[in-house]
Structure formats: C-alpha cells, structure tokens
Amino acid sequence: MIPTTQSLSPPHIPSLIPTNHFNPPIPLSNSTLFSIKTTLKRSNFSHSRKTPVFKSSFQTLKCSVSVVSEPAQIELKRKPSPAEVSRTVMEVCELGTLCTLSQEGWPVGSGVRFAVDAEGTPVLCLNAASRRFSMDRRASILVQLKQCGSRITHCMVQGSLEKPDDRNILKKLHSIWRKKFNEEIDADLIYTITVEKVLQKEGFEEDGAWATSSEYKNANPDPLRDCAENIVKNVNNNHMEDFERICNIFVDPGFQVISTKLIWVDRLGFDVQLYAPEKKIFEARIPFPREVTDEKGVKSSLNIMSQLAWEVERNHPHPEFEKGEVMKQVR
Known part of the structure; x- marks a missing residue:
C-alpha cells in the first residue's frame, strides 16, 4: 500500500547539484525516508537565505520523499570501517x-x-x-x-x-x-x-x-572511490553557498562557523571541515539519508538534504532526521 503524502513546501526548489537525469523537484512529503534520529536545531552558520539558483546545462533533480507512518528503527552505519x-x-x-x-x-x-x-x-x-x-x-x-x-x-x-x-x-x-x-x-x-x-x-x-x-x-572498497574527488571539487567550487546551508541544518557545532569545506564523500556520508574564529578547524561527519552506490545517488541525496535545509530555514513544517556531529579539532 502506498502511503499518502502532503505538501510542505513551495512547488519548486532548485537542485543542489543539477543533473540531466531528472525533472524539476516536487515538494517534501509529510513523512520521510530519512532515518529518524534527532530533532532539528538551529546552528551558528552565517550565509544567504535566498533560494539557491545554479547556472548549469543540466536539468534540476526530481525528488519525492515519503515513507510509511511507522519508520523502521534501523541503526544506520555512519562511516566505513x-x-x-x-x-x-x-x-x-x-x-x-x-x-x-x-x-x-x-x-x-x-x-x-x-x-x-x-x-x-x-x-x-x-x-x-x-x-x-x-x-x-x-x-x-x-x-x-x-x-x-x-x-x-x-x-x-x-x-x-x-x-x-x-x-x-x-x-x-x-x-x-x-x-x-x-x-x-x-x-x-x-x-x-x-x-x-x-x-x-x-x-x-x-x-x-x-x-x-x-x-x-x-571488506569492499568504496563504490564512490573513482568519482569522489570530482564530486568534492564540484561542490566546493560551484555549490558552496548551498552546501553551507546543508551543514547549517545537519550539524550543531556549538560554536561560530565562518566557512565550511567538503573533504571527502563515501557511500554512507561525507566529511566536512568547519572553520571557526582564531583559525581553528574542526572536522564533522554528516551521514546520507540512505546509502548510495554511485554519483547519481550522491546528487540525489544532496539535493534531498538541500531541499530539506531550505524548508527548515524558512520555518516550514518538517520531519525529523539524523544529524551529523563534530568529530574532532584538526587545528
């Protein structure tokens, strides 16, 4: 039986990483495929609140997020062994x-x-x-x-x-x-x-x-190993404003964050460096809503996370989801 969904957002929110495989996105549903972990909290990032707009020859992502009313209590693995x-x-x-x-x-x-x-x-x-x-x-x-x-x-x-x-x-x-x-x-x-x-x-x-x-x-080598470096470069060079929006919503660092940088991406999530005052650098780990196996899956997950972050910034009703955490201080 397919669960019913309810719109929580404006009809069109641009994709974080445009792709030529999909049509424009549809609104977030009343429930979500995300693993239910923590309640959303505001963070200390400072960035623009305008709707993300990207110049690209690709079309935007179509993403539909829905799930049964009683989410499975499955503990997601946060990081490769x-x-x-x-x-x-x-x-x-x-x-x-x-x-x-x-x-x-x-x-x-x-x-x-x-x-x-x-x-x-x-x-x-x-x-x-x-x-x-x-x-x-x-x-x-x-x-x-x-x-x-x-x-x-x-x-x-x-x-x-x-x-x-x-x-x-x-x-x-x-x-x-x-x-x-x-x-x-x-x-x-x-x-x-x-x-x-x-x-x-x-x-x-x-x-x-x-x-x-x-x-x-x-053990198996990560399926993203051959495309991870290009994904990192693409996000850091072309989509940083919207990537910071994701970090703002999906991490509660407990300190002021001046800027962020994507470090690496794998099938379970991605590593981020958070730059704080006095030249301090911290590393955080943010899990994907679901495990991915290829570049297309990474784009889809990041677009879902970007869309949800856009919703949260505007105080729209939203589901709960698993958040990342600060792992260590690098410098």
Whole structure:
C-alpha cells in the first residue's frame, strides 16, 4: 500500500547539484525516508537565505520523499570501517613506501608502485636495487591518500614479502599490473605482500585503528572511490553557498562557523571541515539519508538534504532526521 503524502513546501526548489537525469523537484512529503534520529536545531552558520539558483546545462533533480507512518528503527552505519577505508586507499593509490629489513637487520624504506588483487593483496614490481632484503621477509607498505583540506588518510599494510612461483598465479598478477599501469613487466620482478594486519589513520596525530587480515580481505572498497574527488571539487567550487546551508541544518557545532569545506564523500556520508574564529578547524561527519552506490545517488541525496535545509530555514513544517556531529579539532 502506498502511503499518502502532503505538501510542505513551495512547488519548486532548485537542485543542489543539477543533473540531466531528472525533472524539476516536487515538494517534501509529510513523512520521510530519512532515518529518524534527532530533532532539528538551529546552528551558528552565517550565509544567504535566498533560494539557491545554479547556472548549469543540466536539468534540476526530481525528488519525492515519503515513507510509511511507522519508520523502521534501523541503526544506520555512519562511516566505513577502518578495513573498508584501507581497501579504498589501496585501490585508489598507486604509490607507496615499502619497508623491509636489510641483510644487516636495518629497516630500509623505498618508494614503489603497486596494484592490488581482488582481496586487496599488494602486488609489487621490484628491481634488483629494491630486492636487497634479508631472509626475514617481514615487510610493510605505507600508502597515503591526499584529500581536500590538507587531510591525508594513511593505510599501512603489514605482512610478509613473497615471491610467487606458480605460473598461473604469476599470469594473474601480471594481468592485474597491466590493467592498472597499462604496461608489461617481467614475471621475475613480481612480488606480493601477504597481509597480516592493517593500520588505518586519518591524520598524522591520530593513533589509528587496526584491522585484521580477514577484516581487510572481506571488506569492499568504496563504490564512490573513482568519482569522489570530482564530486568534492564540484561542490566546493560551484555549490558552496548551498552546501553551507546543508551543514547549517545537519550539524550543531556549538560554536561560530565562518566557512565550511567538503573533504571527502563515501557511500554512507561525507566529511566536512568547519572553520571557526582564531583559525581553528574542526572536522564533522554528516551521514546520507540512505546509502548510495554511485554519483547519481550522491546528487540525489544532496539535493534531498538541500531541499530539506531550505524548508527548515524558512520555518516550514518538517520531519525529523539524523544529524551529523563534530568529530574532532584538526587545528
């Protein structure tokens, strides 16, 4: 049975991120697909209250939000696990620092290129100079993903350096390397790191979180990994006024916010930096109303959030929804 809905808004509110897949939006309904979490509160952002208008060759988004009268009490996962983040970093990046033990027992670090197989196992191509390690094959590879706002997400994979000798395995690893770098390599140069555990950090001063080998192998890289950077650039360069409107409604920082910046986006939500007086910077996490799997889903969710924020700013009746939270002070 389809629930009935009631209009709560003016007939047309422009889309936060215009897209060519949809027609103009319709008003918010009397109920919502959003996870019911907290009651809306006002925040301390300062920005224009005019209806957002964008210059774009795309059409605006059509979004209809409705739900049954008794929402399911499902606890949404707010953020990908350390294992998921690590898998994403290893998929996106292609450069890292390999640390092995020399024949004298000293740790030796060297820059390497790498690819990963379906389970996230690092695949390396090591020349003669990079293979001067001892019989102790313990090794690690440190990989860093630079994100907006000077944030660097770290992933360190610890394990054992192995030299595959099975021809079928070497053929598979060679194919993985060719797919990532579009080049041929000598099978004698192929090495792998057998994953024992993984450390994931989101900053130099954080302790980080460990993931086991099984957690890492069973995790999936984020489906937005190939488009996340472009989404971040698009929002920060073209839609900042309306993105700040979203942050104003979906986060209660408890302090004055001068400006905001989108840092990263994944299937469950997005990370934001909040700039406060005295050059202080805080990081917040805002969940999506629902999990997304592609760029189209991100646009749809942001447009829904922008439309709801527009409603709240004008004191229209509105549903409750899950809000984000300030996670830490960056500076």
